Amino acid sequence: MTRVLAVRSVFPPHRYPQSEIAAALARFLPPGSDTALLHRVHASVRVGARHLALPLERYGPSNDFGTTNALFVGAALELGGRALELALADAGLAGAELDLVMSTTVTGLATPSLEARLVGRAGLRPDVRRVPLFGLGCAAGAAGVGHLHEHLTGRPGHAALLLSTELCSLTLQAADASMAALVGGALFGDGAGALVAVGDDHPLYGSGTGPTVVAARSRLYPGTEHLLGWDIGHWGFRLVLDREVPELVRLHVAEEVETFLAGHDLKPSDVHAWICHPGGPRILDVLADALSLPESAFAASRNSLATVGNLSSASVLHILATFQESGPPPPGSVGLMLAFGPGFASELVLLRW
Template identity: 80%
Template structure:
């Protein structure tokens, strides 16, 4: 078993109301573009505010890929360091006793990777194991926890961190009037999260109040590779976002959830805590409808979306941290973490308090 000891979330200092971001992006659109459509999209995604890596005035069509990626590295290094150190402090683990750091991002490029750059400044051992992940997108928070569990099952005396650093705003193409880019500009926010976990033989295993990881499952859906991801070129990262995604969730993911739970003698009604990636309000609505969930079941996901936007892989860490901070569920409670990403893929993690 794997025990979650702490979950941290940190954000850039630049926080804006959704209406402020809407008006700024409307000014960036080319002459003759449909600004009314942009405003309707921004109003429809149920986001109230977001944090951005840069002040609003620093975004615009003049920024090239090199400029934005340099900004990514600088901001991600600062946020990732804070998230890692906060999780270690909350979990009561000295930095020198961390055995593995797994880092994920899909919003910028860095070589050396972020966790390598953070290791020295945070006091990690020179022989700390590192596992950088790229390309899993929004699914990487749940997938990373599943992979962390696999590692700690094999090395149950170890302590490990999953670090997610996502600066989605730096991928925005301000002059792109495609629906995918308009939705991305309305939905995504910036932030970082870190999850500290230990194996069953670690001295801190019995001291934690966080959940244990019971099992995880990854699933690719063939023929859906072109529905979600990045189109990467000299312009940087351009969003690929198929309109079919909510229907894919309806047709395939719900069955995946039900069969995964059934393998552990559970039904959706047995799940006490839902940690669902807020890919957008339509995704959450489809999950609630098809799984027959009460309104309160996805309240934490909807609250995270409203408060900070879609944080890509960091969203599920933000949601889980919020659940823990509000007072962990009673012992014996069951949780399910769900996230979706490029592939098209789903990631499920079964938790128990």
């Protein structure tokens, strides 16, 4: 078994209400664009405010990919470094005690990767195992927890850390008036999360109030790879987001959840803590309906969406952190971490407190 010792979220200092972001983005649209549509989209996604990597006035259509990516590396190192250090402090571990560090992002490119650049700053050992992930998108937070669990099952004396750093605002195509770009500009926020876990032979396994990881599952749905992801070119990252995605969640992800839980003699109604990626309000509504769950089941996800926006892979870490901060569920409670991303793919992690 794997024990989560600590999970932390951190955010850039620049925070804006949704209405202010919408007004700024409306000014960047090409002449003749439907600015009323932009404002309707921003109002419909149920995001109240978001954190941005840069001050709002620094965004615009003139930023080229190289400049924006350099800004990503600098801001991601600062934000990710803080998340890593805070999670280690909460877990009661020094950086040198980590045996594995896994990092994920889908909003910028860095070689050497982010976790490699943080080794010296965070006091990690030069021989720490490093696994940088790119391309899993919003699913990577849950996928990373599953990969940590697999590592710690095979090496139960180890300690491992997952770092998710997503600066979604730096992928913004400000002059793009497509529906996908309008939705992306309305939904996504910036933030980082870090999770520390240990195997069941580690001295700290019995400490803390974090959940244990029981099992994890990854699933690709063939023929859907064109529906979600990035179109990458000299302009940077352009969002690909098909309107079919919520129905994919209804048709495939709900069944996947039920099958996964049934393999552990559980039903959706047995899950106390839903740690579901808030891909958007419609996706949460569809999933709740398909699983016959009350709207309150995804209250933590809806609150995360409202207060910080969709953080891509960092969202599930933020939601898990809020569960822990508000007082963990009673002993024996079941949790399900659930996320989906490009592929189209789903990632499931079964937790128990």
